Amino acid sequence: MAAVAHVPAQAHAQTNYLNAQKGVWSWMTTVDHKRIGIMYLSLISTSFFLGGIFALLIRLSLLNPKHMVFGKVIFDAETYNRIFTLHGVVMVFLFIIPSIPAALGNFVLPLMLGAKDVAFPRLNLLSLYIYFVGAVFGIAAMVTGGVDTGWTFYTPYSTTTNSQVTLMTMAAFILGFSSIFTGLNFIATIHKLRAPGMGWFQMPLFCWGIYATAIIQVLATPVLGITLVLLMLERSFQIGIFDPRIGGDPVLFQHFFWFYSHPAVYIMILPGMAIISEIIPTFSQKTIFGYRSIAFSSVAIALVGFLVWGHHMFVSGQSPLASVIFSFLTFLVAIPSGIKIFNWLATMWRGNIKLDAPMLYAISFLLLFSIGGLTGIFLGALSVDIHLTDTYFVVAHFHYVMMGGTVIAFIAGLHYWWPKMTGRMYSEKIARVACALTFIGFNVTFMSQFLLGSRGMPRRYYNYLDQFQPLHAFSTYGSWILGAGLGLTAICLLSSLRKAPDAPRNPWGGRTLEWTTQSPPIEHNFDVDPVLTHGPYDYRKPLPVEVEA
Amino acid sequence: MNWMRSLMLPMAGSVHAREMDNFYIFLVLLTTFFFVLVAGLTVWSVVRYRRRPGVITPHITDNMGLELTWSVIPLLILMGVFFWGVRGFLGATVAPGNSLEITVTAKQWVWSFEYPDGTRTVNEVHVPVGKPVRFVMGSQDVLHSFFVPTMRVKQDVVPGRYTDVWFTPDVEGLHRVACAEYCGKGHSDMAAKIYVDSQEKYQHWLEEGGDEWKSISPVAFGKLLYESKGCSTCHTVDGSRMAGGGPSWKGVFGRMEMMSDHKQYLADENYIRESILNPQAKIVMGYEPIMPTYQGLLRDRELNALIAYIKSLRN
Numbered sequence: 001m002a003a004v005a006h007v008p009a010q011a012h013a014q015t016n017y018l019n020a021q022k023g024v025w026s027w028m029t030t031v032d033h034k035r036i037g038i039m040y041l042s043l044i045s046t047s048f049f050l051g052g053i054f055a056l057l058i059r060l061s062l063l064n065p066k067h068m069v070f071g072k073v074i075f076d077a078e079t080y081n082r083i084f085t086l087h088g089v090v091m092v093f094l095f096i097i098p099s100i101p102a103a104l105g106n107f108v109l110p111l112m113l114g115a116k117d118v119a120f121p122r123l124n125l126l127s128l129y130i131y132f133v134g135a136v137f138g139i140a141a142m143v144t145g146g147v148d149t150g151w152t153f154y155t156p157y158s159t160t161t162n163s164q165v166t167l168m169t170m171a172a173f174i175l176g177f178s179s180i181f182t183g184l185n186f187i188a189t190i191h192k193l194r195a196p197g198m199g200w201f202q203m204p205l206f207c208w209g210i211y212a213t214a215i216i217q218v219l220a221t222p223v224l225g226i227t228l229v230l231l232m233l234e235r236s237f238q239i240g241i242f243d244p245r246i247g248g249d250p251v252l253f254q255h256f257f258w259f260y261s262h263p264a265v266y267i268m269i270l271p272g273m274a275i276i277s278e279i280i281p282t283f284s285q286k287t288i289f290g291y292r293s294i295a296f297s298s299v300a301i302a303l304v305g306f307l308v309w310g311h312h313m314f315v316s317g318q319s320p321l322a323s324v325i326f327s328f329l330t331f332l333v334a335i336p337s338g339i340k341i342f343n344w345l346a347t348m349w350r351g352n353i354k355l356d357a358p359m360l361y362a363i364s365f366l367l368l369f370s371i372g373g374l375t376g377i378f379l380g381a382l383s384v385d386i387h388l389t390d391t392y393f394v395v396a397h398f399h400y401v402m403m404g405g406t407v408i409a410f411i412a413g414l415h416y417w418w419p420k421m422t423g424r425m426y427s428e429k430i431a432r433v434a435c436a437l438t439f440i441g442f443n444v445t446f447m448s449q450f451l452l453g454s455r456g457m458p459r460r461y462y463n464y465l466d467q468f469q470p471l472h473a474f475s476t477y478g479s480w481i482l483g484a485g486l487g488l489t490a491i492c493l494l495s496s497l498r499k500a501p502d503a504p505r506n507p508w509g510g511r512t513l514e515w516t517t518q519s520p521p522i523e524h525n526f527d528v529d530p531v532l533t534h535g536p537y538d539y540r541k542p543l544p545v546e547v548e549a
Numbered sequence: 550m551n552w553m554r555s556l557m558l559p560m561a562g563s564v565h566a567r568e569m570d571n572f573y574i575f576l577v578l579l580t581t582f583f584f585v586l587v588a589g590l591t592v593w594s595v596v597r598y599r600r601r602p603g604v605i606t607p608h609i610t611d612n613m614g615l616e617l618t619w620s621v622i623p624l625l626i627l628m629g630v631f632f633w634g635v636r637g638f639l640g641a642t643v644a645p646g647n648s649l650e651i652t653v654t655a656k657q658w659v660w661s662f663e664y665p666d667g668t669r670t671v672n673e674v675h676v677p678v679g680k681p682v683r684f685v686m687g688s689q690d691v692l693h694s695f696f697v698p699t700m701r702v703k704q705d706v707v708p709g710r711y712t713d714v715w716f717t718p719d720v721e722g723l724h725r726v727a728c729a730e731y732c733g734k735g736h737s738d739m740a741a742k743i744y745v746d747s748q749e750k751y752q753h754w755l756e757e758g759g760d761e762w763k764s765i766s767p768v769a770f771g772k773l774l775y776e777s778k779g780c781s782t783c784h785t786v787d788g789s790r791m792a793g794g795g796p797s798w799k800g801v802f803g804r805m806e807m808m809s810d811h812k813q814y815l816a817d818e819n820y821i822r823e824s825i826l827n828p829q830a831k832i833v834m835g836y837e838p839i840m841p842t843y844q845g846l847l848r849d850r851e852l853n854a855l856i857a858y859i860k861s862l863r864n
Contacts, residue, residue, distance in 0.1 A: 077734045078792055150731050156708060157691040157733060244709025250692060251707060284598070286606035293616055315694065316705050317712045320642050324635055331627040335620060342619040345590045350607055354600040363591060370587045374580035381630050383569050383637025384576065387701040390694060390729040454557045454573070456698025458729040461737035540608050 016423065016520040031121035032523060036128050037107030038421065041414075043131065044103055045490075047094035048407075052486065054087035059445070059479040062472045065464055077462040081148040082163070084460060088151030093172050094135055096406055097264065100271035101217070102131070102182050104413045105210050107421055109186060111514035111521065112204045114195025114530040119188035127181035130174060137171035150460060152261075155242035155253040159234045166235050169228040176221045176228075179267075183217030186210055195513065197532030204512045204536040205294055209274020212298040216263045216270075216305065224260035227253070251316055258309035266305040268402055270298055272369075272409030273340055276362050279416055280344050282510045283359035284351030287537040290343040297336030304333040314385050323382060330380040337373050341366065356508065357431035361412030364439045368404025372397060375450065393453025396446045404442060411438075411489060418493060419503030423520045426496040434492055437485030444478025509543050512536050550574050562699035562720040562745070565641055569701045572633055579626070641702055644715035648683035649676065655686065655693040655706040656841055658735030659779035660726060668755060669846050671778045672741045674726075676718060677751040683715040694730035697743065705730055718745040734793055735782040742777070758848055771858025774851055783840065786862055795840055796833050800864040807834045821856050 017034045027035060061067050061075050061083075068074070075083065106124065110117055118124050141147060141164040149158040149165055158165050190211050194203065231253070233239050240246035242253045281288045288294065310318060310326030344366060353359070375397045379385050388394060419425055448471045453459075457468050464472065506515035517526050553574055554561075561567045651674065652663040662674045676682045686695055686706040693706040695714055704714040718724070728739035746754060762770045775781055775798075783794035790797060796806075802821070805813045809832045814820055823830055825847065828840035847855070 076792065077737070081731075081734065081736075148733070154692055154731070157731070160691065161733065244707075249709070284606070285600075285604070287608050287610060289609060290611050290616055292611070314638075315703050317707050317710065320639070323638065327634060327638075328631055331631050334627060335624050338623050339616070339620055341587060342616075345587065345594070346609075346612075346615070348591070348594040348598065350609070351594065351598050352600050352604045352606050353595055353598050355595065363595065366591055367588055370584055374584055377580060377627070377630060378573070378576050381572070381576065381634030383634050383641060383701075384573055385634075386638065386641060386703050387569060387573075387698070389703065390696070451557060456559045456696075456727070458696060458727050458737075460731040463737040538608070539606055542605065 015522060016518065017523045018520055020523045031117070031125055033106050033110050033118050033121065033124060034521065036124050037103055039128060040098065040106060041103040043135065044095050044099050047090055051087055051090035051095055052483065054083050054090065056479055056483055057083050058087060059476040063476045064473065065466055065469055078148065080462045082146035085147045085150050086142060089138065089147065089168060092151055093175050094138060096268050096402060097179060098131060099410050100275065100406070100413065101186065101210060101213055104417060105186065105271065108417055108514055109189060109207060109210055110193065111517065111525055112207055112512050113189065113193055114198065114513045114526065114532070115189065115193035116524045118185050119192055120185050123181050123185055127178045130181065131178040134171050134175035134178060137167060137174060141167035141171060152257060153231060155231065155250045156244065158231060159243050166232050169231050173225055173228045176225045179217050180221045183214035186214040187218065195530045195532050201292065202532055202535050205277035205288065205291065206274040208295040209270045209277065209298050212302040213267050213270045216267050216302050220260045220263040223256065227256040227260065251318065254313050254316055258312045262309040262312065263305050266301055268406045270301060272365070272406040273298070275409045275413040276344060276365050278512065279358045279362040279412055280347050281537040282508050283356060284348050284353050285509060285539050286347060286351035287539055289346035293339055294343050297339050300336045301333060304329065308333055311380060314382060315389055327380055327382050334373065334376065334380065341370060357428060357435055358412050358416035360432060360435045361408055361415060364435065365405060365408045365412060368400055368408060368442065372400030372404055375400065388453055390459055391453035392449040392457045392459055395459050396449035396453060399446045414493065416508070419507050420514055420519050422497060423501035423503050424496040424499060425503050425507065426492050430488065430492040434485050434488035437481055437488060441478050441482030441485050445475050445482050448475045448478070506543065511538055553577060559698045560720065562718050562724055563716045564719065565716060566699065566701040569637055572637060576630070644683040644713065645681045648681040648715055650683050650685060653684045653686040653695065653706070654689060656689040657691065657733055658739040658782045659841070660739065660741040661846065666755065671846050673777055674741060675744045675746050675751055675754045677748050678721050678745050679717065679719055681715055681717040683713055685711055685713050687711050691732050692730045693728050693732050693739065696727045696729035697724060698727070699724045703729055721745045721747060738782050762850055762854065767854045767857035768861045771854035774855055775858060795836055798859050798862050800862065802860045802863040808832060809834050818856050821859055822852060825852060825855065
């Protein structure tokens, strides 16, 4: 991509950002975006593991309607309610929102821009510490009794239950600041630190996705913060804003909550789409089709995404006119996502496609996200949504988008940049098997839940009618396959760390700037400040041989 | 398409439900078409354009005509879907003026119903076939949601305001109400039964109440009431204590109970009757005063049956 004075890989193989400074203190005080990205990665992976354990426990409990496992009742209703709440809270606030931006984005974004670091390196470290403090609050809430409200904290249940709601909302409040600071930092970085020659439309699409995400993080998260503060005040001092017994309005909470939490869905999915926009051109060795429409559709999704929150509330008691308007806007916001899918297909068409693990995950994303998006049409259509909302259909739909979309994209990106981050190549064979297991397990788990929902099984149910048992059992078996696939992925990646560094600069033949520096990069990323001479996905010439080294 | 209906959807109990089903099946076919399109093109590209050494790919950056096509066609289709959805929604929102109105009160974790003539029921409601019924709903505590899968209707029940839902049932028999908005420990047990009766049967029920009691013993009738009137969400019958609930019925009859005011009472017929109709009068030591009153909700023969059932559980 760039005319970089080339230095042979061997010359710098000894020093890199990982070994330039040593000791725990050097990590705790680092302002290097790469080290901060790695620390984020380990923290959010731990959160993902924890949230995944909760998920497996939920499925285990639903294996049969009596909750019998080895002849004993595994959970009572109150424990079950806490477990599904904690699954949601951990996955949303501790894992999926920070996952791609804070972990992969931190590592890759400055490299892609040809920058030495993010615009505010100390703020970057501060946001990591804030995340950590938020996580400590969340864990404190879990060990002192947990929360039983569902991750949505709907009032007036959340203002009257005696579980640890205040502590948990405090955790989400603190985590919000981490998210805001990361967003601010990335906006400033993208505006100010692009390499010479890199105009807005020479920027890799990953940066566009992260940029659109950052705008939402900065604009929407404060609304969640205020809402959670009001919730805490309501619980502690009965100020009378959400609880009707003291003059409040419970539906107002839903408006506030979804005003953040719907845009938050795009905080989760836009970075996922951004990763796919990198992987598909690289493994097709072909320039991206419709660069501008992909870039603009990210921004369009970010903006229109602010106007559709009411589609979570079609049966809440909001006015029918509001529901009609929200339904209309919901269908509008679907179009840019559809455009992206067609652009990716057109990129693959007449390409030169290699099915390495990142590409296998990207294709999994394409299929699963399509199902997630297409089932969203059912939920956007008013009369059908009335039947489906608050059933397992919704559960299946958002897992296809959030897990089949974002998490699969996150894993795709992790495989894609793993050689750059660690300097190691993982076992391609094991990675492919893990991908296949994850794909199959995911579909077995969640496809059955569409049927459960459309047949009338409400969500967040501890007891269920016997007629739903076969589908519930099927879903639980799927969760075991899925768990095995993800476990194997972890083994595959972690075991690569035990061998000596062996990753070349550019294992996949990418054309963006991060592939021009050594793997892993030096502390300040590039030996010579890169200058851009052509666009990010220009495959008109074969890659110079020495860059492959 | 009938196999798709029976695979994916519950029985349809009204005209509205069948219309929604038509729309649903249309959406299944539409989305399946687009999924097959996307998946087919993906698989075809991966196979047809698999990696070969030395290939330089064409530099195709964009194509306005193509991009407009795949933006405008989906947009037009989605607008059609939007209008179809609105039509069904408005139909399901506005109840006809001649509807039978039933007042619904939701409370953790029971549904109670009140008819225009003053008849009141718990977790069970009878409606005449072929006549529109409108439920005017309020909650006494947290959010609930009145979900009747066979009628394809759902509406949140909100404390501090009224919401409503209506349908015209045209299939006689048993239909189920489920609570679809999470409301705590007993959320999944907060279920009611809707009996859609013929006009004569409905009239008979309004005047006489149900007929079950005639054919079974008082103890068996009491057990039936225990399960249908919401007792079982808080009281066990095996001696175990339900978290956040009331005392188990096992062995309670004939026992001396210590109350929260440190007085002892014998749990006899009168005590049980009072505890059902005026539950706050005496609270057993160590329990919360959370039980709702059943005054006016139970007929005398039902009270007698419940007492008979509790008696049968004595040690």
